[in-house]
Amino acid sequence: MASTSSTGAAVPPRPTRPRRAVWGERGIELLIYASGVSAIVFILAILFFIFREAAPVLFSDRFSLTQFLFSTEWYPTSVSNVRYGTLALSAGTLAVTVLAMILAVPFGVGGAVFLSQFCGPRLRETLKIIIELLAAIPSVVWGFIGLTVMSRLIVTYTGAPVGVNVLNGGIILALMSVPIIVSIGEDALKAVPDSYVEAALALGVTRWQLVFRVLLPAARHGLLAAVLLGVGRAIGETMAVLMATGHAVQIPHGILDSVRTLTANIAAELGEAPAGSEHYQVLFLTGVLLFAITMLVNLAADLIIRGARARK
Amino acid sequence: MSPPPVTPVSARFTRTPLVVRKERQQAAVRLVLLAMAVLMVLPLLAIISHLIIQAWPALSWEFLVDVPRRGMTEGGIWPALVGTVYLVVISLAVSAPIGVLAAIYLNEYARDNWFTRAINLAVISLAGVPSIVHALFGLGAFVYAARFGYSILAASLTLAIMTLPVIIASTREALAAVPAAFREACWNVGATRWQTIRAIVLPNSISGILTGVILQVSRAAGETAPILFTGAVFFKAVQRGDLFPYRLTDQCMALSMHLYTVSTQVPNVREAIPWATAVVLLGAVLAVNAAAIALRVWLRNRKRW
Amino acid sequence: MMGHPVSGTRPDRPTWAIAATALLAALAVLAACGGGGPQSQTTTIQNKGSDTMVNVAQAWAEAYKLAAPAVDVEVSGGGSGVGIAALIRGTVDIATSSRNMKPEEIEQARRHTGQTPKEIIVGYDALAVYVHKSNPLEAVSNEQLAEIFGEGGATVNWAQLGVAIPGVTDDTIVRVSRQSSSGTYEFFRDHVLGKRDFKLGSRDMNGSKEVVELVGSTPTAIGYSGMGYATPAVKMLRISPKTGEEPVAPSVENTLNKSYPLARSLQLYTLGEPQGAVKAYVAWILSDAGQQILAESGYVPLPPEQRRQ
Numbered sequence: 007m008a009s010t011s012s013t014g015a016a017v018p019p020r021p022t023r024p025r026r027a028v029w030g031e032r033g034i035e036l037l038i039y040a041s042g043v044s045a046i047v048f049i050l051a052i053l054f055f056i057f058r059e060a061a062p063v064l065f066s067d068r069f070s071l072t073q074f075l076f077s078t079e080w081y082p083t084s085v086s087n088v089r090y091g092t093l094a095l096s097a098g099t100l101a102v103t104v105l106a107m108i109l110a111v112p113f114g115v116g117g118a119v120f121l122s123q124f125c126g127p128r129l130r131e132t133l134k135i136i137i138e139l140l141a142a143i144p145s146v147v148w149g150f151i152g153l154t155v156m157s158r159l160i161v162t163y164t165g166a167p168v169g170v171n172v173l174n175g176g177i178i179l180a181l182m183s184v185p186i187i188v189s190i191g192e193d194a195l196k197a198v199p200d201s202y203v204e205a206a207l208a209l210g211v212t213r214w215q216l217v218f219r220v221l222l223p224a225a226r227h228g229l230l231a232a233v234l235l236g237v238g239r240a241i242g243e244t245m246a247v248l249m250a251t252g253h254a255v256q257i258p259h260g261i262l263d264s265v266r267t268l269t270a271n272i273a274a275e276l277g278e279a280p281a282g283s284e285h286y287q288v289l290f291l292t293g294v295l296l297f298a299i300t301m302l303v304n305l306a307a308d309l310i311i312r313g314a315r316a317r318k
Numbered sequence: 319m320s321p322p323p324v325t326p327v328s329a330r331f332t333r334t335p336l337v338v339r340k341e342r343q344q345a346a347v348r349l350v351l352l353a354m355a356v357l358m359v360l361p362l363l364a365i366i367s368h369l370i371i372q373a374w375p376a377l378s379w380e381f382l383v384d385v386p387r388r389g390m391t392e393g394g395i396w397p398a399l400v401g402t403v404y405l406v407v408i409s410l411a412v413s414a415p416i417g418v419l420a421a422i423y424l425n426e427y428a429r430d431n432w433f434t435r436a437i438n439l440a441v442i443s444l445a446g447v448p449s450i451v452h453a454l455f456g457l458g459a460f461v462y463a464a465r466f467g468y469s470i471l472a473a474s475l476t477l478a479i480m481t482l483p484v485i486i487a488s489t490r491e492a493l494a495a496v497p498a499a500f501r502e503a504c505w506n507v508g509a510t511r512w513q514t515i516r517a518i519v520l521p522n523s524i525s526g527i528l529t530g531v532i533l534q535v536s537r538a539a540g541e542t543a544p545i546l547f548t549g550a551v552f553f554k555a556v557q558r559g560d561l562f563p564y565r566l567t568d569q570c571m572a573l574s575m576h577l578y579t580v581s582t583q584v585p586n587v588r589e590a591i592p593w594a595t596a597v598v599l600l601g602a603v604l605a606v607n608a609a610a611i612a613l614r615v616w617l618r619n620r621k622r623w
Numbered sequence: 624m625m626g627h628p629v630s631g632t633r634p635d636r637p638t639w640a641i642a643a644t645a646l647l648a649a650l651a652v653l654a655a656c657g658g659g660g661p662q663s664q665t666t667t668i669q670n671k672g673s674d675t676m677v678n679v680a681q682a683w684a685e686a687y688k689l690a691a692p693a694v695d696v697e698v699s700g701g702g703s704g705v706g707i708a709a710l711i712r713g714t715v716d717i718a719t720s721s722r723n724m725k726p727e728e729i730e731q732a733r734r735h736t737g738q739t740p741k742e743i744i745v746g747y748d749a750l751a752v753y754v755h756k757s758n759p760l761e762a763v764s765n766e767q768l769a770e771i772f773g774e775g776g777a778t779v780n781w782a783q784l785g786v787a788i789p790g791v792t793d794d795t796i797v798r799v800s801r802q803s804s805s806g807t808y809e810f811f812r813d814h815v816l817g818k819r820d821f822k823l824g825s826r827d828m829n830g831s832k833e834v835v836e837l838v839g840s841t842p843t844a845i846g847y848s849g850m851g852y853a854t855p856a857v858k859m860l861r862i863s864p865k866t867g868e869e870p871v872a873p874s875v876e877n878t879l880n881k882s883y884p885l886a887r888s889l890q891l892y893t894l895g896e897p898q899g900a901v902k903a904y905v906a907w908i909l910s911d912a913g914q915q916i917l918a919e920s921g922y923v924p925l926p927p928e929q930r931r932q
Contacts, residue, residue: 031512035427041416042423045440045486048479052447055458078823083803085818094823117358120351133355135611140362142533142607143600144540145449146574150581150596151365157840167797167843168826181361188358212340214347242448244543245574248829249582253802256824264826269450269543274802274829276453276547277701280708281462293454297447304446305439389682389920467714468699553681553698555688568667569697583700583830584678585852585921 056293063287074291080255082275082285090288092295097257098172098265102247103240105176105261106183111233113180114187118232119217121188122195134189141185145245152178152250166262170252173261178246183236190235194228195221227310234307242300244269268296366600373597376590382598383559390553390580391587395595397556400563401570402602404470405545406538408566409477414531416478417485421527424486425493426515445483449543452480456548471566473549480544481534488533492526493519525617532610536603542574550575552583573599666900667695672706672719673806674830675748675849676889679920680719683908686916690907694900700830703806710892711735716901718892721748721806738895745908747923749873750810750885751850751859753835755842760786762861762870765815765884771845772798772811774820781843788842798825799834799846807831810887811847847885851921878923889922 063069069090077091117137121130156177157169164173198221206220222229252264253274266274272289279286370377384394424441428434456476466472496519504514520527542550550572556563564570577599581592670680677700684696706718707728713736724732724740732740752768754760760781767784770776778784781794788794800821801808808827812818828834831848838844839856850873853859861870864884877883897905907913914924 031510034512038419038423038427041419042428042437044416044420045437045444045483048482049440049444049447051459052444052451052455052479055463056451056454059454059458080823081803081820083809084820085812086820113354113358116351116354120355124348124351125355133359136359136362138611139604139607140358142536142540142603143362143365144542144574144603146540146542146577147596147600150577150592151369153581154592155368161840165792167793167795168837168841170826170837184358213344217347238446242446242450244448244450245578249578253827253829254824255827266827269448272450272454273543273546274827276457278705278802278805280704281712283708290454290458293451297451300446300448300451301443304442308439308442385685387685389678389685551697551699552677553684555684555694555696557688557692563695568695569669569699582828582833583674585832585835586854 053297056290056297060287060290060294063284063291066284068284069288074288078255078257080271082279082288088284092268092271092292094255094257095266095268095271095292098251098255099241099267099269101172101258101261101265102175102179102251102267103237105172106179106240107233107237109176109180110183110187110236114184114232114236115191115222115229117184117188118191118195118229119221121192123213123217123221134192137185137188140181141189143182145182145243146249148178148182148246149249152246156250160262164262168252168264170250171262171264172251172258175247175251175265175267176261178250179240179243182243182246183239186239187232187236190232191225191229194225194232197228198224227313231307231310234303234310238300238303238307241303242269242296244273248273268292272296366604369593369597369600373590373593376588376594377597381594385556385558386553390584391591395573395576395598396558396560397554397563398571398573398576398595399598400556400561401470401550401554402539402573404564404570405474405477405549405572406535408470408474409481409538410531410535412475413478413482413485413534417482417531418489418527420482421486421489421493422515422519425490426511426519441483441486444479445487447480449480449541452476452544453547455479456544461548467567468547468551468569469549469567470564470570471549473545473570473572476544476548477538477541480541481538484537485530485534488530489523489527492523492530495526496522525613529610529614529617532606532613536606536610539606540574540599540603542572542578545572545575546578552579573602665693665695667697668717668901668904669697669715670717670719671699671701671709671715672717673703673721673889674700675703675721675805675807676719678851679746679889679917679922682916682920683913686912687904687907690912691900691903694904696904703809707892710740710894713894716893717905720890720892721887722809723888723890724892732894736894740892740894741896743891743893743897743905743909744888744925744929745891746889746914746917746925747878748887748889749850749878749883749923750807750847750887751853751873752845752847752862752885753838753853753857753859754845755788755838756856756858757790757842758786758788758858760784760860762863764863764866764868764870766866768815768862769817769819771796772800772821772825773816774822776822791842794843797837797841797844798822799837799841799844800825800827801831801834801847802827802829807848810885814885849921853921875923879926886923 064071074090074092076093077089078094079089079091080094081087081089121133125133152174153170156174160166160169160171160174202220202224203216206216211219247267248270251267251270253266253270254264255266256263258265272292275285276289279289381394382399383396385396387393424434424437428437453476456472460466460472460475461468500518500522501514504518509517549569551569554569554571573595577592577595580587580595670684677698680698684698687694687696703720703722706715706720707724709715710718711728711732724742729740732738752763767778770778779796781788781796812821826837828837831852834846834848835852835854835857838846839854850859859873861872862884863870871877871883873883873885878886891905893901893905909925909930914930918924
C-alpha cells in the first residue's frame, strides 16, 4: 500500500486502515482457507484411519480376500476354524435395500409428482414440512418402532415365525428413504424448463399425459439421482436395521427370513472385538467396503445431477 | 411453475366423450397421487400418536429429571438427557464455525478450478459416509490414535465431523441466496472481500445459516451409531437433576443410546419406559426441527428483496 | 473495528445479536463442562465388560451412588472379551467377565501394565435354555442341544424331538443365539457344542434380554440366556448332562451344588490388588448389600462363607 501512494503526488493517498484490522482480516481469511480444505482433510482422514486399522489383516497370510468377499461363513471367534466371509451380510444388505427401494421409489416419485403438479401452494408447503419432519426421525426411533410395532404387525398378518426380518427392515428403510426421494425428486421436476410444460399444454394434453410423457422423461436423470441417494441412505443405515432385521447371518430365501446387514454386523460386533485383534481389523475392513460402496453410489448420483444440469 | 388450472376450452362448449374420459382419467390420477401423499404423511401421525399413547403412563416432569432406578427398570432419564445436550453442544461448537467458514470459502473465495471441485467432491462424499463408518473413524482416530479414550470429547468430535458436510451445504445455499449485486455495491465503495462478507453477506444470510445449524442439532441428538463406540455408556451414576455431571474426559449416557439399551438390553423394564424415552427423543428432535422451520418461514416472509 | 462501508443495507441486526448470544451461550456451557464444576472432587470408577453382568453392574453402580456419593461408577457392556482387552490396555479400573481370563491374556496384561490381574468371584449364574411357554417340551439333553445349535447338527424341526407345538403349521426350529464373542456365546459353544461352531442362520441377538423377548414372542423358538432374564412368556428347560441322565432344573441350589451343567461363575478383574476407591467398591459388592442386589438381579449370590475375602 505504501508503494502505491509513493508513485505520484497527483494520486491522493489511499486511506489506510489500522494495522490491527488488516492483520485481523488476514487471520480470519487464513481460518477461512483452512476450513475450506477441512472437508478434504476429513474425508482423507476417515479413509486413512479406517484403512490403517484394517490394513494388517489384509497382509496376514491367514486372511483371504476371496473368502472375505465370496464366502457365506462368518465365524469370527471360532475356536477351531476362524472364517471371515461377508457374502451373507452383503446379501442381507442387498435384500433389505432392494425391498426398501421397491416400496419407496413409487411413493417417492409419486409424492414428488403430486407435490409439483397436483396440489396448491398451501398444501404443498404443509406436505413439505411433514416430509421434512419425517426425515428428521432418528434412526434408533425407527429401529424401536420396527422392533415393537412393526414386528408384531408382521407376525399377525403374515404368519411369519419371527417379526424382525427383511420385510420389517425394508419397510422401515423405505419410510426413511421416501423423504429424500421426494425432496430431491421434486427439485428435479421443478428443474424441467417451463417451455416444455407450456408446449405440452398448448397441444391439449391431460395432466396425466403431461406427467408421464413430458415431465418424468425430462426429469429422469434427476429422479435417478434421487433414487440413488435413497439407496445410499438405505445401505449406510445402521441402528434401524440392527434392531429390525433379526441378526441372522444367512442368505435370505424370502422376505420373511431374518438377515444381518454389513452395517448391523459392525454395530453388533465392534464393541465385542478387542482392539487390534484380527476380528477388529476385519470389521474395519467391512467399514472400508461400506465406505467404497456408499461413496460410489453418492458420486454416481452427483455426476447424474450435474450431468443433467450441464445439459440444460 | 405449476401449470395454470386446466379447464379445457372445449369443455365449455361440448363435453365430448373424449373430454369426459380425459377428465375422469385426470381425477383418478390425482386421487391415486393424493392417496400416496397421504400414505407418506400417515406414518408420521400414526407413529407419534402410537408412541404417545404407549408412553403416557410414564411421561411426567419426574421422568425427565429423575435418574434411572432399580436397574434402569424405573425412574427417569436425566443422565441421558444431559449427556445428549453435552454431545450436541460440543459437537456443534466444533462443526458450526468450521462449516460456516468452509462455506464462506467455497461461496465467496474459491475460484472455479480443480481444487474447488475436489472440495465439493469431498463434501458430497463426506455427507454420504454411513454413520457406522464415522463410528469406526472416531474409534480409530479419536479414541485410540489421539488418546482421548472413550469420552465425551471423542464422541462429540465424531458427531462434529458427521454434521460438518450438511452445515457446509446449507450455509452455502444461504450465502448463494444473497444477490451478487449486494456484494458488488459493497466492493465498489472500496470494501475488502472480508468486510463485504461481514457487513453484507453474513447479515443477509444469517437466518438461512442458523436454520441449517439448528437442523443439525436434531441430527446430532438422534444419532446412535457414532457414539456407540466412542463415548456413550450403558449407565453412569449421576445425582438427580445435576446440571454438570460430566467432564469432557468422562463417558456419558445419551438419549438415543438409552433408548437402544432399554429396549434391547434391560430385562423387566417397566412397559412404558422405552416408549417414553422414544417420545422424549422424538419430541426433542421434532421440536428443534419445527423451530428451525418456523424460523425459516418467518425470516423468508421478512425478506426485502 | 472495521468500518461499515454501506451501513444503509444492514438488515437483520437483531438476528446477528441472537446469533452472537447463542454462540456465547454455547461457549459458556462448553467452558462449564471443561472447567469441571463441583464434580472435580469426585472419583470415577470405570467398569466395562460382560453383557451378562451389565445389568447387575448397573444396579451396583446405582446403589453405590447412594452409599458413597463421591464415587461415580461408569458402566459399559460390550462383552467379557472387551472388558478384558480394556484391562490389558489399562484403560478400565474393573473388568466384569462371565468367563475366566486365559493364561495368555494374563501374560499380556503383565507385559502391558506390569501388574497381575486379580480375579474376584462375585457370584454365579446358570445359563438357562428357554422355549416359548406354550411349548410342551420340559427337558432337553446336552446332545440334543448340540444337534439343534451346532454346525452339521441334524435337528431342524420340533417333530424330530417328538414335540408338537400347538397352533403352529411350520414347526421349523427358530434358533435364537447371541452374537459371536459374547461370553455367553462362548460358554454355550464350549460347554454344549464341545467347541464346535454354531449352525449359521440363527438369530444372533445383541443382548440377553432380546433373546428372551424373541423366544417369548415366537412359539417355535429356542434360545439361551442367563436365568435372571426369565419372563412370564418363556419357560426354562431342565437339562440333562447326557441323554438318559436325570434332567436338572436351573435354580439357586442346583447352581451352588454344581449339579446344573450350565452353571458358571461371574467375576471381576482388577489390575493388581484393588486400591482406594476401587477396593472399597469391591468390598461393598462382596458385602451383604452388594450380594442382595446381585440376587435381586436374578443371579446366584455367593454362599456366606465365600463373601469375606
